[in-house]
Amino acid sequence: MITRKVLFLCTIGILCFFSLTAQEKNSKKKVGKQAPVFSNVVYQGDDEIYKKNPLKEDEFYSPVLQGCYPDPAITRKGDDYYMVCSSFAMFPGVPIFHSKDLVNWTDLGGVLNKVSEFNPHDTGISAGVYAPGITYNPHNDTFYMIVTAFTGGLGNIIVKTKDPKKGWGSPIKLAFDGIDPSIFFDDNGKGYVVHNDAPDKGKELYNGHRVIKVWEYDLEKDQVIPGTDKIIVDGGVDLSKKPIWIEAPHLYKKDNHYYLMCAEGGTGGNHSEVVFISDSPKGPFKPASNNPILTQRYFPQNRPNKVDWAGHADLVLGPDNKYYGVFLGIRPNEKDRVNAGRETFMLPVDWSGTFPVFENGLVPMGPKLKMPKGVVNKTGKDGFFPNGNFTFTENFTSDKLDYRWIGLRGPREHFISVVKNGLQINPFPVNIKELKPTSTLFCRQQHNTFSFSTTLDYKPQTESDLAGITCLQNERFNYVFGVTKKGKDTYILLERTKNGESEIISSAKIETKGALRLQVKATGDNYQFSYALNGGNFENLGSPVSGDILSTNVAGGFTGALIGLYATASNNAHPK
Incomplete structure (x- = not known):
């Protein structure tokens, strides 16, 4: 699996910012009547674990956000909770959700939704933006979202708002390197930024050796204060054991002590959450004796209903005056492949002692949690984000397109048009294998x-x-x-691209007198593609194919599989 360090070093020095690309500009021109129109989309989840574990009246499911919603961070203002996640080169950047109770979440779209300010148009899908932090500052009634942007030479940036439901200000570039920043405001209103960074020059001891730094933050200038940086964790809990990838730091204050919580072990099978304590936000920080406080690395790999890779967490005080933690984890398929990506999980946190501990975070995780007292589970109803097994239907008749639909490397609005019979995609002269914005309307595999x-x-x-x-x-x-031409004939085909090498798996000549129905149906690692002509029954195009190339294990990177409504005017997949 590609490490964060490799991706960081390979991308940060070479990405540069451009204005709208040619194909985006061209997409705004009028497209002829032959542009494809999609309608009647149905996504249906059917995981066995939810069938075998139905909810009782006082329960809810974790993960709370299924599919590729990794690196969660959370904050609270009064009764309002806001949570953000990584989005990489998906657009808009940094998805944000709102809740009143930690159970029922509303999708608010993306924080970075202006292509003039965030433009990942020429980046690999695992670049863009990741590992955001979000913090409410009661001293000036302002929310801050801070994140690392691997595009346009932005680096670490921060944006602000008085109300996350009404949008955010423009990104402010921050004068420090490294990744995974978060911001903390002390009781006296003073601000601090903590982040992951490389050790001082010449002091790197091993591959994966990282440090956590803290800076004082000037709230008037919205900038770290030069010369105030200090390394507060070197390597991790125990440097003599060569811990890797200490990252995702968050500062908290409780009972006149400062707590620094970080991920350690890398975002894979050794992932964990650890915590440190100090009398000052600038240290020295002492690790807890009972670290890690969250991990799934100690259990048999073949355990049923496995949740793994748990870590990269953030804490918040819940509506029942009890702490909760959100964190990333995975639910691999029967071949231990990670197709749905890293998802947002939640656990209650026991902070009755000196250090916080994730309840049941050190045993194999189950799919259900007890709801905070007085909460009613409305997930999937009344506009709340669904979880568990659910069915989502989209007829493209609403005035506002659901936020689950996203673009890749550019806004969805640059290629879609709502028409009488559905959603028209105005094709770019770009195919799915290019490092450019594609005319594809995506949702996450969940x-x-x-x-x-x-x-x-x-x-x-x-x-x-x-x-x-x-x-x-x-x-x-x-x-x-998809459907294309070969000479004068119309064909349907299935193309598989692995490591940039493409082959046609199956193809068939078809005659369509009406609309065509397309379907992909996955059962774990087996993906079956089928089609229905002229109102008939579905017919398989070839045999089931492996979902291996849709897994992080095989493809690398940090994202989960996406499913897209795709159109191109630059097709290079040709039927046999």
Whole structure:
């Protein structure tokens, strides 16, 4: 698996900012009647674990955000909770959710939603932005979101707002290196930023050796104060054991002590959460004797209903005056592949003693939690984000497109048009394998067992035209299932791209007199692509194929699989 360090070193020095790309500008021109129109989308999750573990009246499911919503951070103002996650090169950047009770969440879209300010148009999918922090400062009634941006030479940036529901200000570039920043405000109103960084020059002792730094923060200038930086953790809990990737730091204050909570072990099978204590936000920090306070690394790899990679956490005081922690974890499929990506989990936290400890965070995790007293579970109803097994239908008739639909490397608004019969995608001259914004409307794969279907009204005119479904882990690992031309004939095909090398798995000549129905149905590692002509039954296009290339294990990087409604005017997938 690609380490964060490799990605950081490979990207931070080479990414540069550009204005709207040519294909984005061209997308705003009028497109002819032959542009594909998608309608009647149905996504249905069918994971066995939810069937075997139905909820009781006082329970809710964890993960609270299924699919690729990693690196969660959370804050509270009064009765309002706001949570942000990593989004990498997905657009808009940094998804944000709101809740009144930690159980029922509303999707507010993305914090970084202006392409003039955040433009990942030429980055790999695992670049863009990741590991945000969000903090409410009661001293000036302001929310701060701080994040590392691997695009446009931005580096570490911060944005502010009085009300996250009404949008955010422009990014302010911060004058420090490293990744995973978060901001903390002391009781006296003073601000501090903590982040992961490389050791001082010449002092790196081993591969994965990192440090945590703290800076004082000037609230008037919105900038770290030069010369105030200090290393407060070197390597991790015990440097003699060569701990790797101490990162994702958060500062808290409780009972006149300062606590620094960090991830350690890398975002994989050795991932964990550790905590330190000090009498000052600038240290020295002493590790807790009972670290780690959260991990899943000690248990058999073949355990049933496995949750793994737990770490990268943040804490908040819940509505029942009890602490809760949000963190990333994975639920691999039966072949231990990570297709749904790193998801946002939650656990209650016992902070009755000196140090916080995640309740049941050091035993194999189950899928259900007790709700805070007085809360009613409305997930999937009344506009709240769903979890468990759920069905999502989209007919593209609403005035406002659901925020679960996202773009890749650019805004969805640059290529979509709502028309009478559904959603028209105005194709860019870009295919899914290019490091450019694609004309693809994506949602996240949120289950290991699921089906996704859509109705497509489309007549390709040339062999360069293609429209259909894509299942994508990144630009070099994906499936394309679509309709194109071969000579004068219309074909449906399935293309598999692994490590940038593409092959046609199956293809068939078709005749469409009406709309075409497309479907992908996954059962763990097996993905079956099928189609229905002219109102008929679904017919498989070839045999089931492996979802291996849609897993982080095979494709690398940090994202989960995406499912997209895809159109291109630069098709290079040709039927056999």
